[in-house]
Amino acid sequence: MAKTDITPEAMEAKTQQEAPQAATQPAAKKIDSKIPEGPLAEKWTNYKSHQKLVNPANKRRLDIIVVGTGLAGASAAASLGEMGFNVLSFCIQDSPRRAHSIAAQGGINAAKNYQNDGDSVYRLFYDTIKGGDYRAREANVYRLAEVSNSIIDQCVAQGVPFAREYGGLLDNRSFGGAQVSRTFYAKGQTGQQLLLGAYSALSRQVKKGTVKLFPRHEMLDLVIIDGRARGIIARNLITGKIERYAAHAVVIATGGYGRTFFLSTNAMGSNGSAAMQCYRKGAYFANPAFAQIHPTCIPVHGEFQSKLTLMSESLRNDGRIWVPKKKEDAEAIRAGKLKPTDLKEEDRDYYLERRYPAFGNLVPRDVASRAAKERCDAGYGIGSTGLAVYLDFASAIERLGEDVVRARYGNLFQMYEKIVDENPYKTPMKIYPAIHYTMGGIWVDYELSTSIPGLFAIGEANFSDHGANRLGASALMQGLADGYFVLPYTIQNYLSDQITVPRFSTSLPEFVQAEKDVNARIAKLMNIKGKRSVDSIHKELGHIMWEFVGMGRTKEGLETALEKIKEVKKEFWTNVHIPGEADTLNVELEKALRLADFIEIGHLMALDALNRNESCGGHFREEYQTPDGEALRQDDKYMYVSCWEYQGDDKEPVMYKEELKYEAIKVQQRNYKQ
Amino acid sequence: MEKNINITLRIWRQKGPKEKGAFKEYSLQNISTESSFLEMLDVLNEQLINNGEDPVVFDHDCREGICGMCSLYINGHPHGPDEDVTTCQLHMRKFNDGDVITVEPWRSAGFPVIRDLMVDRSAFDKIMQAGGYISVNTGGVPDANAIPIPKANADEAMDAATCIGCGACVAACKNGSAMLFVSAKVSQLALLPQGRIEAARRAKAMLSKMDELGFGNCTNTGACEAECPKNISITNIARLNREFIKAKLKD
Numbered sequence: 027m028a029k030t031d032i033t034p035e036a037m038e039a040k041t042q043q044e045a046p047q048a049a050t051q052p053a054a055k056k057i058d059s060k061i062p063e064g065p066l067a068e069k070w071t072n073y074k075s076h077q078k079l080v081n082p083a084n085k086r087r088l089d090i091i092v093v094g095t096g097l098a099g100a101s102a103a104a105s106l107g108e109m110g111f112n113v114l115s116f117c118i119q120d121s122p123r124r125a126h127s128i129a130a131q132g133g134i135n136a137a138k139n140y141q142n143d144g145d146s147v148y149r150l151f152y153d154t155i156k157g158g159d160y161r162a163r164e165a166n167v168y169r170l171a172e173v174s175n176s177i178i179d180q181c182v183a184q185g186v187p188f189a190r191e192y193g194g195l196l197d198n199r200s201f202g203g204a205q206v207s208r209t210f211y212a213k214g215q216t217g218q219q220l221l222l223g224a225y226s227a228l229s230r231q232v233k234k235g236t237v238k239l240f241p242r243h244e245m246l247d248l249v250i251i252d253g254r255a256r257g258i259i260a261r262n263l264i265t266g267k268i269e270r271y272a273a274h275a276v277v278i279a280t281g282g283y284g285r286t287f288f289l290s291t292n293a294m295g296s297n298g299s300a301a302m303q304c305y306r307k308g309a310y311f312a313n314p315a316f317a318q319i320h321p322t323c324i325p326v327h328g329e330f331q332s333k334l335t336l337m338s339e340s341l342r343n344d345g346r347i348w349v350p351k352k353k354e355d356a357e358a359i360r361a362g363k364l365k366p367t368d369l370k371e372e373d374r375d376y377y378l379e380r381r382y383p384a385f386g387n388l389v390p391r392d393v394a395s396r397a398a399k400e401r402c403d404a405g406y407g408i409g410s411t412g413l414a415v416y417l418d419f420a421s422a423i424e425r426l427g428e429d430v431v432r433a434r435y436g437n438l439f440q441m442y443e444k445i446v447d448e449n450p451y452k453t454p455m456k457i458y459p460a461i462h463y464t465m466g467g468i469w470v471d472y473e474l475s476t477s478i479p480g481l482f483a484i485g486e487a488n489f490s491d492h493g494a495n496r497l498g499a500s501a502l503m504q505g506l507a508d509g510y511f512v513l514p515y516t517i518q519n520y521l522s523d524q525i526t527v528p529r530f531s532t533s534l535p536e537f538v539q540a541e542k543d544v545n546a547r548i549a550k551l552m553n554i555k556g557k558r559s560v561d562s563i564h565k566e567l568g569h570i571m572w573e574f575v576g577m578g579r580t581k582e583g584l585e586t587a588l589e590k591i592k593e594v595k596k597e598f599w600t601n602v603h604i605p606g607e608a609d610t611l612n613v614e615l616e617k618a619l620r621l622a623d624f625i626e627i628g629h630l631m632a633l634d635a636l637n638r639n640e641s642c643g644g645h646f647r648e649e650y651q652t653p654d655g656e657a658l659r660q661d662d663k664y665m666y667v668s669c670w671e672y673q674g675d676d677k678e679p680v681m682y683k684e685e686l687k688y689e690a691i692k693v694q695q696r697n698y699k700q
Numbered sequence: 701m702e703k704n705i706n707i708t709l710r711i712w713r714q715k716g717p718k719e720k721g722a723f724k725e726y727s728l729q730n731i732s733t734e735s736s737f738l739e740m741l742d743v744l745n746e747q748l749i750n751n752g753e754d755p756v757v758f759d760h761d762c763r764e765g766i767c768g769m770c771s772l773y774i775n776g777h778p779h780g781p782d783e784d785v786t787t788c789q790l791h792m793r794k795f796n797d798g799d800v801i802t803v804e805p806w807r808s809a810g811f812p813v814i815r816d817l818m819v820d821r822s823a824f825d826k827i828m829q830a831g832g833y834i835s836v837n838t839g840g841v842p843d844a845n846a847i848p849i850p851k852a853n854a855d856e857a858m859d860a861a862t863c864i865g866c867g868a869c870v871a872a873c874k875n876g877s878a879m880l881f882v883s884a885k886v887s888q889l890a891l892l893p894q895g896r897i898e899a900a901r902r903a904k905a906m907l908s909k910m911d912e913l914g915f916g917n918c919t920n921t922g923a924c925e926a927e928c929p930k931n932i933s934i935t936n937i938a939r940l941n942r943e944f945i946k947a948k949l950k951d
Contacts, residue, residue: 105838120759121825123865124767140845176839183841185834185888185895187858194848212858218766219861226833233829241822264814293761327702330735332742333763441765444782444789445736510838559749561742605754611815613757614749 057310057669057684060471061165066690067147070169073472074515078522085110088521089273089529091258093245093300095122097217097502098485099279100224101509107231109514114271115228116240116260118295118616123225126281126293127505130217131338131438133199133209134181134502136174141198145206147171152691154500157203157390158465158493159643159659160693161313163667163686165472166490173511174503178210180510184223188212199343201498203390203698209499214338214438220502224509243269244616245300246544248276248307248481251536255481259540266610268541268548270532274524275480275517278304279509282464282486284317286624286631287576288568290461291323291336297620298627301468301487309476310469310669310682312489314627315634318496318644319577320462321347321394324445325414329565334460335445337417338438339498342387344422344431345455347394349406349415351375356406366408366416366454377401385698392495392644392657393698395459399577400655402458409456418454459577463501465492465644466634469669469684473516474508477669482517484508489667494643548608551618556601560617563602567594567621567628575632580648584636591632595625630670630679637681640664652695661693704730705797709744711756712804717812717820723802733793737780738763738770740792758817763788765929768864771871772817773804778868778927786866786929806871809914810878821867823913824881831905832885834895853891860888862930869924869932875916880924882906883940884932890943900947907944 062069080088088111092103095117103115117125139145151171155162178196182188188210189197198207212219231237242263249257249272257272283298284290305311322337350356351373358364377397379386389397398415401407408414423431428451432439439450446456468476468483470490476483485505492500531537574587598621606612641650641657642664650658659665666683673679706729714721728747731740738760745755761769770787774780780790795801803817811819861884869880886903889895895902918937925934 101838108837119761119767119769120821121865123825123828124761124769126762126767128767129762129764138844178844179841180836180838182844182847183834183836183894185857185892187854187861187888187892188844189858190849190851190854192851194850194854195845212861215766215862218864219858222861226828227836227838229825229828230833230835232825239825241825293767294763295761327734328732330732330739330743332736332739335764440784441789444765444785444791447791447793514838557750559746561746603749605749605752611757611818614755 055682057682058471059163059684060473061163062472066164066168069165070172077515077519080518080521080525082110084525086112088112088524089114090275090277090517091116091271091273092277092279093258094125094279094281094485094487095225095228096125096127096279096281096485097221097224097505098487098509099277100125100221100228101506102277102279102484102513103237104224104227104231105510105514106517107234107236110236113231113237114240114273115237116243116245118242118244118263120241122228122239122241123222125221126296127221127502128218129293130502131214131336132201132340133211133216133499134177134220134506135201135208135497135499136178136210136503137171137208138175138178140196141207143206145208149206150174150208153204154491154497155493155691156696157497158495159657159696160493160661160665160688161316161642161667161686162491162493164688164690168690169512170491170504170507173507176511177503177506181220181223184226186212186219186223199340200388202339202342202388202394203385203497209340211340214340214435217502220506224506245280245303246619247540248303249536249540250307250478251530251534254479256530257532257537259544263616264611266608266612268544270537270541272530272532272537274521274527275482277513277517278468278481278483278487279485280487282467283624283627284461284464286567286627287461287571288564289326289331289334289572291320291334294333297623299620299623302623302626304468304476304478304481304483306672307478308672309478309481310671311466311630312469312667312669313466313494313634314630314670315638315645316465316494316643317461317631318391318463318465319395319459320391321398321459322417322457323460323462324442325409325411325456325458327411335441336460336462337442337455337457339391341417341435341438344426344434345387345417345419346376346421347378347387347398347415347417348374348376349401349408353405356408359408360410360412375401375406382698384700389698390495390497392646395577396646398459414456414458416454417457419450420454423451463496465489465494465496469667473519474513475516475520480520482513484513494645548615548619551602551615551622552604552608554600554602554604556603558597558601558603560602560604560614560621563594563598564617564621564624567591567625570594571628571631575628575635578646578648579635581636584632587632588629588636591625591628598622598625633678634668634670637668638664657696659695702732702734704732705792705795705799707731707795707798708800710800710802711817713756713816714813716815721813731792733791735792736763736788737774737790737792738788756817757815760788765789766864768866771806771819771866771868773806773871775802778806778871779929784929784931786864806867808870808876810870810876811867823915824865824867824878826913827878827882827906827909828885830909831898831902834889835898847893849892857888857891860884860891860932860936863932864930866929868927868929870915872923872927873916874921874923875919877918878910878915879918879937879940880928880932880934882910883936886940886943887936890939899943900950903940903943904947907940
């Protein structure tokens, strides 16, 4: 393992207390990540040169189920369809185009170096590993950086209208954690344009007959036959009918589990249930504690609130973040007696520029979020609750003019004004961190295969590329990398010996049993006939998660969370009320099924956070920080991926470790100051 | 500034596609003007569930105006009285204490009601499948900067591509036409050199699918543009017509 260069002083600063190894046992199973041999830069080329393929005539005899139609799911389903596989594509929305990738605003990274500012595949790889606080797998991240350029080419060929310069070539902007401009964008709607590109490609395959769509269908269980993933049980959300679907392989592309916190930037339907179904069938769940809290969201304002709206990280290119320098000014602002625009320059604390001169307002998300929390906790927060900071465009407007700022961020400013009823051209935006993305997810190896043969996980649903913190504009990159350029190769290595396996009948006993189990779970929920709505219990879970498993975690807090989540679980399973019938459209039943899994995920997140006695990326344990409040890793003990294995409903899961080895990169403490 | 208002809702309730629907009245107290319209409906549903009634069914997902899943015809306007927003971004500050608010589903032959305020918009997917794409496979494409595109064209394509496929244009149109939706996609791709190659075929295929699925024709009333939450311009319809005529002349 590589040596770290954390200073001895910093090491001493950490507290010595160690939490008990929560429910973990010595790693008995060896986790094989199947990283190909050879130098880092040649691994993917070598893999592709030597992997097994499926010939065109055999492809059409093989069925692949893809669950989810976001960037990863839609691009994978389209690409597999183009190759000739027979694809079944499922989504819970009324159309594949609605998947929550659509809401990604700022952009997509690629190592094109079109700006001639020193970018390269290695630099993108390095920034991603460093941004992830040295908790991601080197080989996967290098491959991600390697295929990033092809993604941009592909999207342009599909007609994605990326922003351009007057000369007709593509424009770039900067994102957090990078010192180059490598982010491609389409106004503040990059996710929308990329998803519509993938959706177009998917639509083309539907017309050709290689892909069949199943919108408004929700996966409720994974079917395993002889140890391999062979199908799913899904509920038709319109008719309520439970249906069986068989295939030679199953791909999970169902996104993240941020809505465990109830309030998040995720869509209302985003959920972690498919991942949990796979987990309960034996797939490892990796690094569940690694959740990203995005620094720039519109602050919470009331109990009725259903979601939090993100203000793109791209705004930090030109916006400056500050709070008042004096507490009395902050108090006056909170009381409505003082306006931010009245405060003189010298009375403002641009705390990111002050603390991190090298990266300034463009520090990574975890760093920016914690810094905002630190200022608010210290009493300098603004807004009616004191839980907000300013994102100010006054100096950008002065420097560039309002028109340029409008051209760059117009739609974001409009969105802010519609929600908050304040004009951000005239007064600074109020922002605060919110749950946004989950780096943890289903464990996958280099081939994106889970620990269950024939079951693959791609996009945010897997854990592989972002370590403990994801850099801005990298989620779109990873989703499309997995879907267009990685899975379509690696899945063939698995399918090559499946060509003689005939299509499965859904009358097999494994399907019958899985459907029976799903029906039993639904009947159990419907029969509780309690007094509380699903949302009211979900909000309760959300409060626990935000308070104890949010931005600042402690051993005591996490132990409290585990207790409280247990109480929520009991309350849910004895007192939830689901109106209506199960065998028809029933939105409350859909929400209840998802909440049942969110409760389990919340438990898993707290357990993993308690086990990880260190701070890294988005996981900040208050006991482990440097004297100036930065995350303090414990590389000698925790340089591993925690892989949790389900043991049964009433038992704690067992954890295995995938040790991380850094061969190309020197592991060091992250530094965004110099 | 934040305040609370009392309102009366007249909501369309309909069990299924073939069943008869009717308006039902509900009164709601102390709704914060800072809440969004859908958060107000969440409050109503919480109340209905606690009273043992069936909650109102409506489509929604991202709640930030981009997924296109939310709909609702509010006081005679798709996405309600505010301008340039979807229903999920409409806020209660646009309403007054004592208001009676009428909420209906999209009403159009192309969008049958599923239940209450939820409609079936799968026809839009079918129109897209008819030709709303550039026929390229994954891989083997030129470098992204190989073909420079004038900024003005790229920007105009982006404006057209902003369409979220919500169907407000169809709901607003007295003919139930999907021309604004179709023309936005046809324009986006026709404005780019990559999409130019199939422009004629695309225009014909998408229009003929639109007709086949029961959407009406365009009579240039401009209602679609006026109600579009994303400001998609009807100049796109003019461009679609040009593409269509050019294609027909070549036949």
